[in-house]
Amino acid sequence: MSTQTQPFLSDVQELRRRARENIGRGAVTDSYGLDAKQACDVLNAALATEIVCVLRYKRHYYMATGLNKDAVAAEFLQHAGEEQGHADSIAERITQLGGAPDFNPEGLATRSHSEYREGTSLTDMIREDLVAERVAIESYTEMIRFFGDRDVTSRRLMEEILAVEEEHANDMRDLLEKVKE
Numbered sequence: 001m002s003t004q005t006q007p008f009l010s011d012v013q014e015l016r017r018r019a020r021e022n023i024g025r026g027a028v029t030d031s032y033g034l035d036a037k038q039a040c041d042v043l044n045a046a047l048a049t050e051i052v053c054v055l056r057y058k059r060h061y062y063m064a065t066g067l068n069k070d071a072v073a074a075e076f077l078q079h080a081g082e083e084q085g086h087a088d089s090i091a092e093r094i095t096q097l098g099g100a101p102d103f104n105p106e107g108l109a110t111r112s113h114s115e116y117r118e119g120t121s122l123t124d125m126i127r128e129d130l131v132a133e134r135v136a137i138e139s140y141t142e143m144i145r146f147f148g149d150r151d152v153t154s155r156r157l158m159e160e161i162l163a164v165e166e167e168h169a170n171d172m173r174d175l176l177e178k179v180k181e
Contacts, residue, residue: 027096033150040099042143043090043154046161047101048111049139050087053132054080056116060125063118068179072122075175079129079168086161093157113139123179130172136165 018030028036057080064073091101102111109116114132119125140162147155 026098027153028098034147036097036099039147039151039154040094040097042146043094043097043099044102045111045113046140046143046158047087047090047094047103048108049113049136050083050090050161051103051108052112052114052116053083053136054087056114056118056132057083057129059118060129064122064125066122068122068175072126072175072179075171076125076129079171082164082168086164089157089161093154096153123176126172126176126179130169130176133165133169133172137162137169140165 022029057076061073061076061080064076091103094101114135115128117128117131119128140158143158144155144162147158149155
């Protein structure tokens with residue numbers, strides 16, 4: 001019984017030559033399947049979405065009132081921290097692609113896919129956060145399809161973030177039911 005090994009698909013010498021030739025491009029190699037600027041634009045929209053979510057969750061954390069305040073506020077604070085982590089990861093990916101993360105507060109709300117809605121009651125706040133999570137889920141699902149096999153790293157990043165956004169949506173739905181009771 002003979003075991004044949006699959007030959008390496010690329011000429012290693014050619015890989016080394018190209019790596020040295022385009023060293024200034026950092027992580028973006030000739031095999032990168034997208035226009036890096038367009039990918040950064042998509043990621044900057046996700047970055048704006050995450051920043052708006054951080055701001056909304058932080059406001060809700062400080063503005064929570066009522067009998068369920070402590071438990072709900074703790075959830076708001078946890079989500080704010082997780083959304084900040086998402087923003088940091090997205091900003092890092094943008095720089096890996098040779099872009100600049102857009103933290104400019106001017107126009108932040110228009111770059112974001114989710115809205116900054118404050119809510120007047122604890123129920124309103126939870127509802128607004130649930131709506132925002134649902135927007136992020138839809139938006140990030142589209143981004144994942146956009147990146148596909150052409151930018152596996154960005155796709156995987158957005159898949160990881162999407163999984164957390166889905167957890168957040170379930171958390172908000174559960175809180176909404178508890179607060180209604």
